[in-house]
Amino acid sequence: MPEYFLCDTCVIIDFMNGRSQVLNDLLHHETTLFINSIIEMELLQGAHDKNELRIIEKKLHSFRLLDMQQAIFDLATQYLRNYGLSHTLALPDAIIAATAIYYQMPLFTYNRKDFKFLPDIQLTNFP
Numbered sequence: 032m033p034e035y036f037l038c039d040t041c042v043i044i045d046f047m048n049g050r051s052q053v054l055n056d057l058l059h060h061e062t063t064l065f066i067n068s069i070i071e072m073e074l075l076q077g078a079h080d081k082n083e084l085r086i087i088e089k090k091l092h093s094f095r096l097l098d099m100q101q102a103i104f105d106l107a108t109q110y111l112r113n114y115g116l117s118h119t120l121a122l123p124d125a126i127i128a129a130t131a132i133y134y135q136m137p138l139f140t141y142n143r144k145d146f147k148f149l150p151d152i153q154l155t156n157f158p
Contacts, residue, residue: 035063039140040073067130
C-alpha cells in the first residue's frame with residue numbers, strides 16, 4: 032500500500048462526519064494524507080455556520096497541503112479541453128486530478144467515475 036494519498040473532498044467529508052473510519056486507520060498507520068487548495072476550499076465552502084467552519088479548520092490539520100504549481104493548472108486546463116464536454120469534467124475535479132498526476136500520487140476517492148477516463152491517474156478506494 033502506498034504511504035501517501037491525495038484525498039478527494041468526498042472522502043474527507045465522510046471522515047469529518049464520522050461516516051468512515053478509513054482515514055483514521057490510515058493516519059494511525061503512518062500514512063501521509065494530502066489535500067490541495069481546491070479541496071480545502073470545497074470543504075470550507077460546505078460549512079453552514081462559524082462553528083462548523085472551526086471544526087473543519089481543526090480537522091484539516093490532519094492533512095498536508097500541496098503547493099499548487101502552474102504546471103498543475105496547465106494540465107487541468109488541458110483536461111477540461113479534452114474531457115469537459117465529453118465526460119462533463121468539472122473544474123475542481125480537473126484540478127484535483129492534475130494535482131495527483133503532477134505529484135505522481137494515488138487519488139483516494141469514492142467517485143471513480145469522475146476521474147477514471149483521465150490518462151495516468153492512479154485511483155484508490157478502500158472498503
